[in-house]
Amino acid sequence: MVDTVDLKIIESLKVNSRTSFVEIGKQVGLSPSSVRERVQKLEDTEVIKGYNVQLNNRKLGFGLEVFIMFKLFSGKLKTFCEQLEQFPEICEVFRITGTHNIFMKVILVDQLHLQQFIDRLLLYGEPTTHLILSDLKNL
Secondary structure (H helix, E strand, O other), X not given: OOOHHHHHHHHHHHHOOOOOHHHHHHXXXXXXXXXXXXXXXXXXXXXXXXXXXXXXXXXXXXXXXXXXXXXXXXXXXXXXXXXXXXXXXXXXXXXXXXXXXXXXXXXXXXXXXXXXHHHHHOOOEEEEEEEXXXXXXXX
């Protein structure tokens, strides 16, 4: 089971997953080897599922980020899920409840790329697009 020390370790890793075990140990009052063992246990039990890199998409040439609420045509869910690999622009996708049944975050080069992406989606359902103006949590 996860205890308060584990939660402090997790919080430290959420801020910066490259923080050393020495530094985390100072923060939580444990030796680096104890921190390493706890992190290993959290990974083994899949409390920590992995680590990722946060990218600046604009510097990579992707100047447009959008959320798309997607209402799939009847019977198209399985087909759409099987074709997700054909949509590298989708960086996050969720099956949801409500009027729409898919919610996705999409990274695109520009408005023309968005238009082409939407045209491809139209085979599977009805998209509603929302431009992301800014990320208020990460200003």
